[in-house]
Amino acid sequence: MHPLLPTQQSLPLFNVAASRRIEARALLHTPDLMARAGLAVAKLALALRRGPGPIWIVCGPGNNGGDGRVAEQLLTRHGVGTHIAATPPEQPALVIDALLGLGLNRAPSADMAATITAMQACGAPILAVDLPSGLLADTGQAAGNCAVRADHTLALLTLKPGLLTGEGRAHTGQLWFDDLGVTPDEPPTALLLGPPTRPDRRPTSHKGSHGEVLVVGGAPGMQGAARLAARAALACGAGRVYVDLLDLAADEVADPVRPELMRGRLSRLPQAVGVVGCGAGHGIAHDMPGLLHTLPRLVIDADALNAIAADADLQDAVRRRPPASTVLTPHPLEAARLLACDVASIQCDRLAAATELARQLRCTVVLKGSGSVVASPGECPALSGSGGPALATAGSGDVLAGWLGGLWAQQPDAPAHAIACQGVEAHGRAGEVPGVLCAGDLIDRLAHWP
Ligand SMILES: NC(=O)C1=CN([C@@H]2O[C@H](COP(=O)(O)OP(=O)(O)OC[C@H]3O[C@@H](n4cnc5c(N)ncnc54)[C@H](OP(=O)(O)O)[C@@H]3O)[C@@H](O)[C@H]2O)[C@@H](O)CC1
Numbered sequence: 001m002h003p004l005l006p007t008q009q010s011l012p013l014f015n016v017a018a019s020r021r022i023e024a025r026a027l028l029h030t031p032d033l034m035a036r037a038g039l040a041v042a043k044l045a046l047a048l049r050r051g052p053g054p055i056w057i058v059c060g061p062g063n064n065g066g067d068g069r070v071a072e073q074l075l076t077r078h079g080v081g082t083h084i085a086a087t088p089p090e091q092p093a094l095v096i097d098a099l100l101g102l103g104l105n106r107a108p109s110a111d112m113a114a115t116i117t118a119m120q121a122c123g124a125p126i127l128a129v130d131l132p133s134g135l136l137a138d139t140g141q142a143a144g145n146c147a148v149r150a151d152h153t154l155a156l157l158t159l160k161p162g163l164l165t166g167e168g169r170a171h172t173g174q175l176w177f178d179d180l181g182v183t184p185d186e187p188p189t190a191l192l193l194g195p196p197t198r199p200d201r202r203p204t205s206h207k208g209s210h211g212e213v214l215v216v217g218g219a220p221g222m223q224g225a226a227r228l229a230a231r232a233a234l235a236c237g238a239g240r241v242y243v244d245l246l247d248l249a250a251d252e253v254a255d256p257v258r259p260e261l262m263r264g265r266l267s268r269l270p271q272a273v274g275v276v277g278c279g280a281g282h283g284i285a286h287d288m289p290g291l292l293h294t295l296p297r298l299v300i301d302a303d304a305l306n307a308i309a310a311d312a313d314l315q316d317a318v319r320r321r322p323p324a325s326t327v328l329t330p331h332p333l334e335a336a337r338l339l340a341c342d343v344a345s346i347q348c349d350r351l352a353a354a355t356e357l358a359r360q361l362r363c364t365v366v367l368k369g370s371g372s373v374v375a376s377p378g379e380c381p382a383l384s385g386s387g388g389p390a391l392a393t394a395g396s397g398d399v400l401a402g403w404l405g406g407l408w409a410q411q412p413d414a415p416a417h418a419i420a421c422q423g424v425e426a427h428g429r430a431g432e433v434p435g436v437l438c439a440g441d442l443i444d445r446l447a448h449w450p
């Protein structure tokens with residue numbers, strides 16, 4: 001067994017209803033699923049325990065608790081000290097959280113909440129069985145005020161989306177997976193993104209082979225955002241990158257730090273990939289009809305999203321664009337504006353929110369944040385398990401938009417969904433560093449990744 005992330009391949013994710021169906025069919029020919037689950041838990045517990053103390057196993061009323069009890073029997077048979085109770089032993093070497101799993105259907109009862117608090121306070125590392133108790137498998141939200149913050153989570157039978165999006169990453173710790181020898185026999189609810197690829201660069205290629213990007217944004221005082229996007233597109237390998245800085249005199253340089261970048265205008269670059277909205281302010285609303293009408297491939301971010309949210313005609317213009325030609329990259333607040341709701345409504349079910357926005361505007365949506373979601377009409381939604389708080393800094397979203405533009409310039413025939421999946425995963429993996437990653441440094445890491 002090894003930690004799941006970063007994944008070496010794309011993996012299917014299943015919500016509660018699908019996991020239940022898969023489990024029911026598997027039990028017909030594999031009745032010892034719980035024995036397999038308990039064995040997997042016991043093996044991992046042996047590897048993770050710290051110190052000579054007993055392993056504290058907290059078992060709930062359902063099959064999640066059943067997995068814990070099987071693990072307890074196996075560990076005892078192996079000569080390992082165990083303690084099954086709602087209260088801790090002296091100096092436990094590990095806590096196995098088998099209180100609540102897939103069957104969580106309401107906020108934990110007061111007794112359970114007290115046990116969760118005791119697990120958290122006992123000082124030993126916590127291994128959650130299948131799901132951290134109190135975390136909803138479909139959405140990654142806590143069902144009540146408290147959910148276990150595990151150091152490790154061993155997902156069993158299926159991987160659930162809530163382990164990876166919403167608050168999931170804050171509760172699961174290191175993620176492990178055992179499929180219990182069962183191959184899922186139905187389509188996934190979503191896909192966990194595998195390693196991203198980069199476009200080939202043929203030995204005989206020239207800059208004209210790698211496409212053009214036009215970044216439109218950068219109102220006065222916010223030019224950095226547009227420049228970050230343009231630098232990211234350049235670092236990604238786009239052949240030529242132009243910047244249309246709003247309200248900057250036409251003879252000023254695009255970017256004093258990167259002389260490779262050029263000034264450009266929509267009228268001269270009707271075939272470029274547009275990356276629009278980064279640091280654009282309200283002024284971008286005026287340019288949006290022309291950009292939406294003209295450019296064959298568009299990545300729309302930040303203020304351009306706000307302009308669309310505020311204008312039904314622009315929303316219609318987005319919907320009328322050819323299929324698979326538009327990517328929107330909202331963070332949760334921008335998504336809330338586009339769906340006319342609040343951030344909590346977006347975050348309480350990120351997969352559903354991204355899918356609904358993609359349906360309404362008939363385009364690809366990247367809902368950013370921990371566990372970014374890529375949703376497009378007619379596609380299985382994708383979830384990224386990559387990225388982390390090092391990316392929670394101004395400008396990292398501009399870098400993503402520019403990187404997507406750079407990828408698309410080099411792969412003009414690729415559909416929006418494929419570009420978004422490649423870019424989101426590359427951006428997340430490049431952003432996995434301790435501490436904080438400034439946006440400019442993120443571009444360097446992306447350029448040299450993998
Ligand atoms: N079957 C197998 O072979 C396999 C099973 N597997 C394992 O089974 C797990 C799923 O088991 P499960 O369906 O029994 O659900 P589980 O999470 O144990 O909880 C249900 C119980 O909790 C209760 N309850 C719910 N919410 C509550 C709350 N807030 N506060 C208090 N109580 C609450 C609920 O009560 P009720 O709603 O009925 O009142 C019910 O009694 C899965 O996660 C995995 O670990 C896998 O290893 C694969 C093989």
Ligand SMILES: Nc1ncnc2c1ncn2[C@@H]1O[C@H](COP(=O)(O)OP(=O)(O)O)[C@@H](O)[C@H]1O
Binds near residue numbers: 368369
């Ligand atoms: N905690 C986190 N975990 C994973 N990714 C994150 C986290 N915080 C931020 N990010 C990523 O960083 C980027 C931030 O984008 P955005 O909010 O638009 O910032 P800005 O507008 O400042 O560029 C998104 O791609 C988002 O997914």
